[in-house]
Amino acid sequence: MTPAQEEARPDILCIGAMLWDVIGRAPRRMAAGADVPGRIRHIPGGVALNVAIALARWGLKPAVLSAVGRDPEGEALVREAGRLGVMTGWLARDTGLPTDCYMGIEDSEGLIAAIADAHSLEEAGAAILHPLDQALADWRGPAVLDGNLTERLLAQVATDPRLAHADLRVVPASPGKAERLEPLIAARRGCFYLNRFEAQILAGHACPDAASAAQAVVRRGAARVLVTDGPNPAADAITNGPTLTLAPPSVTVARVTGAGDCFLAAHLAAELKNTPREAALHQAVQASAAHVSGKDVP
Template identity: 50%
Template sequence: MSKTPDILCIGAVLWDIIGRHDQDMERGNDRPGLITRAPGGVAMNIAMALQAYGMTPALLTAIGTDEEGDELMRACAGLGMITDHIYRPKGLPTDRYMAIEGRNGLIAAIADAHSLEQSGDAILAPMSAALSGWTGLVAVDGNLTVDLLTQIAADVTFAKADLRLAPASPGKAERLRPFLSHPTATLYVNLEEAGLLLGSVFHDSATAATALLSQGLHRALVTNGAEAASLAADNTLLTFTPPKVQVKRITGAGDTFMAAHISAESQGATPQAALQNAMTATATYISGDSY
């Protein structure tokens, strides 16, 4: 390995295929727009954002040995990722994500992460070899299977690591329940995902973050769209309302929030400053020209 990573990003690294239309859309609409194909997936989105902040991420994931997989490996390396530890399963296709977005947000999306799911704990092999004894930052996304996430939550290999968790989508939020009692886990969720995790309905981020902490979670960051986001940890509860912007893209916003927060903390920012930095970076991201 030529470089030492600042953080391990474990989870989905795939091709994002996203169609965007610059006006509001509804179910059944057929509209003109722009379709893009680029490296994506929660783990990859977080890694790319962290790399832009000057950090060096290493990817732990599964990428097929097909032509799309070879192309994706080259793209990851070209973007500054450490790819030495990526598992390349034979006979499995490279994963893909497809989404349709309008000015009014995400219309629909399908995540095909079957190869990552079928690879199981083979993607963690470097943790007992080249990365043995790792106690630094680890970002884990909810595209992993429940069994693998449960294994990570109980694994002594990760007991001293600084775990940062992203659910990937509301439909996968409940997969992260094994981490609610993990001694070092920080959970990044939106309001809906917090409710799904706890089987409840919350009306503001502060209440949701406090409720997550009451279940034994080490630290919680909860976003709520254009409304205030909150951080809860120990006896601390912080909130910050993001600037108002026109939404032009959605996919990757949560990953941007998480990466900006991690980067700010790694540079010594105070909890309030790190939260503010994350919200401001996310507002800039979603208002970016992407059509």
């Protein structure tokens, strides 16, 4: 590999959704059917892209493997991702599919409802992994996987020889997609980043806090699980080791979408510097809280 090729190679792969977020937020509590004044923003989104943008802020060189259309929305999304420090040269662009979109409604207490239209990513399927056969072959670095990938593709990744030496970091994208991660747990692959509701789905029972939820998923077979629980303590559980917990600082909620992605990116950035577990969890909790308060991190 030449020096130029080495320079062009990313530090981390983020595999999954890259789309436009349309987020409507009201500064008050909303009831079902409410019609209230607020703000609507169009921002780059999708779990894989959110994590990649956050990693770029930590000084890393992330690349996204996803499906993005050649429609005007896709062209604008690729330009904006590049401006934010994300490498986009390995996207599946020629699928003939439109660019995906996510729509969320938030109020002063958090997320009310959301719809994720990731049909193009799902239809593209294994095509998004084709760079692993060529430019990104023999990948041995971190690879973030998000639950917007189909269960079939996640099952393929669990045993894919092209990612056999990758440090897999897995996030479900939403509670409704948590069960898609079962093949990775069965294969004992990956470090999982979950909220308490997602962890309970994988555990198969209710858990009173993040620590018990993380431990329950470890007992299911996962080697390592990090669980967040909103303003309550987060936890980091591992096989044959102590479970760590840490309470986030109290902040005023300005946004909630993307907080978990910010947590993952901050934690991974710390671990790539060989930061101890306690300090890595602290960095992740602080970064997530800052994001919720409306600040960009770092």
